[in-house]
Amino acid sequence: MKIIDQVLLTKGARRFGVNLSDLKQFGGFTNNVFEVNSDRGTFMIKYYPSSMYEKHSIESELDWIIYLFESGVNVTAPIVSINGKLLEVVVLNNEEVCWVVAFEKAKGKFVDVSNDEEWNSNLFYSWGKTLGKDKKERLE
The missing domain is CATH 3.30.200.20 (Phosphorylase Kinase; domain 1)
Structure with missing residues (x-):
């Protein structure tokens, strides 16, 4: 580019x-x-x-x-x-x-998508949990 x-x-x-x-x-x-x-x-x-x-x-x-x-x-x-x-x-x-x-x-740091210790269901669970919180939960 x-x-x-x-x-x-x-x-x-x-x-x-x-x-x-x-x-x-x-x-x-x-x-x-x-x-x-x-x-x-x-x-x-x-x-x-x-x-x-x-x-x-x-x-x-x-x-x-x-x-x-x-x-x-x-x-x-x-x-x-x-x-x-x-x-x-x-x-x-x-x-x-x-x-x-x-x-x-x-x-x-960036998540290493080739590393199963980082790029796994635990990461996706935490990611989803963070995105799914309502405003009150995020501020606590």
């Missing part, structure tokens, strides 16, 4: 108070996720090129994540930019070319 243009990376990073040199390629579907280690802490920045993503879809995703977070589900919370926004818009030549969001870095 093509890595996002350096100009867009720089503009997006600045919106969250960091420099291009602070970004470390992390992955994502289109190589659009970066880890940041800065004096603001460690967090993730995700870039959404407008050629591939709809702005309203990103806003809906943010709304859903905030709802889950406020309901006590253990999700990574979005981080506001230095402008106080959850969703930043990068404009080039009077065109919205990219949207940028940042999230807390999730604690923990």
